[in-house]
Amino acid sequence: LIATTSDDDVRFDLIEILRDEYGNGNREFIHARLLERFLGRLGISKSDVEAAATIPEVETFTREVARVWSGGNPVKAFGVHFALEMLATRLHESFAKGMEAYPFLSPSDREYFEYHRKAEQEHADYSERGLLRYAETPEGQRELESGVTEGINLLTHLYDGLKAYIWPQAA
Secondary structure: OOOOOOOHHHHHHHHHHHHHHEHHHOHHHEHHHHHHHHHHHOOOOHHHHHHOOOOHHHHHHHHHHHHHHHHOOHHHHHHHHHHHHHHHHHHHHHHHHHHOOOOOOOOOOOHHHHHHHHHHHHHHHHHHHHHHHHOOOHHHHHHHHHHHHHHHHHHHHHHHHHHHHHOHHHO
């Protein structure tokens, strides 16, 4: 998305979000490593994750987000990004709260979730600035709306797939 964004102010905020995802200069706090630490506490290794089959909805989500972000209209692509960031704010707040219920998880084990409880709100705030910038024109508003709708649809499909995988009897 950063590569296809032509507005330097919007790109700046996207880079800030990416920098945060990569530990703000500290390799130990790269978010994937924080998540690996959590999974390790549950007895799930990096090789376990790599060997696990990817459910189709995750593959679809990944493929479609990459498609939209890399080759489509950059304002619509930003709308998808905005939807994902806004929904991630609530999701990570819920995850962090849920992890508090497990006393065997230390603060270090839960760091990914605790960090995202705060960081996702900051990411949403950065994203809101881009949304307001692009929404200054009717065409921008239409493209944003289309992107937000697509982002919501992508996440709905992803969540439905995760729910069916976790609770197959509920599907």
